Amino acid sequence: MASDMVLGTQRLIRTDDNWRRAAKLLTTAGITVGGSKPWDIQVHHPGTFDRILTRGSLGLGESYMDGWWDCEQVDELITRILRARLDEQVGRAGWLWASLKARLTNLQSQQRAWQVGRAHYDLGNNLYEAxxxxxxxxxxxYWPQAQTLQQAQEAKLDLICQKLQLQPGMSLLDIGCGWGSLMLFAARHYQVRCVGLTVSKEQARLGAEKAGDLPVRFELTDYRQFNERGEQRFDRIASVGMFEHVGQKNYRTFFDMARRCLRDDGLFLLHTIGKNQAGAGIDPWIEKYIFPNGALPSASEIAFYSEEDFVMEDWHNFGEDYDKTLMAWHERFEAAWPALKDRYGERFYRMWRYYLLCCAGTFRARDNQLWQVVLSPCGQAGGYRRPLM
Known part of the structure; x- marks a missing residue:
């Protein structure tokens, strides 16, 4: 009994110390524990800060999923934490382990490539449609002229088509095609023939239904298994939001594959989230709960691994537009939740809400970027000109 009382006292002291330390750190970012501002954190469990200070991002996200804390504006909370660089002061062991694991293991091997399809993209088309x-x-x-999510996405799709200089009769390969939004847009508005690659059965099924009679074909395959002998070559290639699943150990293979599939006078557009520094690894919570085996590239990694195959024609950063996109997704998710909750449950709701708002915060803080890079095999004759936007 006496030893239990001593142990209990030690736990209480440790909790109090961590509470004071966390409150002090948050104050430097303009965040008050129990405060009245919408980005202030409301703590419901005494072990919250023990969990956050020892596990960093993983502890912050998991404790939110478990209902240990709440915040009216999670997106702004994350923005302030990142701007104050508080993430660099807590839970470093989790980041170091994630970085070490990525260096020692090919987390995006062909055998593991299908995991993200099953875990994320096959969650249910009803969720994504909503x-x-x-x-x-x-x-x-792409939001410069857009007022709605639909307008912003149509502007993005048209921007890609213009950057690729699509003409009627051309062929387009979409590496990581999702539900086919780019292919269907390009086929309808630019009269091109499209082939799309995906590792999601649900995406391929619904995408094929949406395509109808359009000249669009979905292939359920890993990019490394497609066109291995280079027998089929395309006028244009795009990869939109897929490169985040490739991983540093496979970047050379990815660009080699794209070059093998592209005509000598073709263009390749890479649309990807990026990080500010090489080797920093992906957020441990995002990797565990949202995108298994994910890895964000740096600008230097894209340049280094693509230079053997391509000339870089254009680089465009519009990362702040992802903040608006994620907030629009969040608004639609919240509105649709009453129809979704019976299938997915409360813990999923908190996980998905945290995912969307946390990611919005990372772009608002400029901790993550969104790049569109245009590449050509030999340098475009006469030079490349980005379309007016």
Whole structure:
């Protein structure tokens, strides 16, 4: 009994110390524990800060999923934490382990490539139909002139088609095609023939239904298994929101595959989320709960691994537009939740809400970027000109 009392006292002291330390750190970011501002954190469990300070991002996300804390504006909370660089002061062991694991293991091997399809993209087409725009574009929209999510996604799709300089009769390969939003748009508005690659059975099934009689074909395959001998070559290639699943150990293979599939006078557009520094690894919570085996590239990694195959023609960063896109997805998800909750449950709701708002915060803080990179095999004759936007 005496030893239990001593142990209990030690736990209480440790909790109090961590509470004070966490409150002090949060104050430097303008966040008050139990405060009245919409980005202030409301703590419901005494072990919350023990969990966050020892496990960092993983502890923050998991404790939110478990209902240990709440915040009216999780997106702004994350923005302030990142701007104050508080993430660099807690839970470093989790980041180091994630980085080490990525270096020692090919987390995106062919055998593991299908995991993200099953775990994320096959969650249910009803979820994505409710959250996304009518075309089901699951990547950053383009907002300079847009007022709605649908307008932003149509502007993004048209921007890609213009950057690729699509002409009627051309062929387009979409690596990581999702539900086919780009292919269907390009086929309808630019009269091109399209082939799309996906590792999601649900995406391929619904995408084929949406395509109808359009010249669009879905292939359920890993990019490494497609066109291995280079017998089929395309006028244009796009990869939109898929490169985040490739991984540093496979970047060279990815660009080699794209070059093998592209005509010598073709263009390749890569649309990807990026990180500010090489080797930083992906957020441990996102990797565990949202995108298994995910890995964000840096600008230097894209440049280094593509240079053997391609000339870089254009680089466009519109990462702040992902903040608006994610907030629009979140608004639609919240509105649709009453119809979804019986299938997915409360813990999924908190996980998915945290995913969307946390990611919005990372882009608002400029901790993550969104890049569109245009590449050509030999340098475009006469030079490349980005279309007016």
């Amino acid at each position: 959250m996304l725009d009518p075309a089901m574009a699951y990547s950053c929209g």
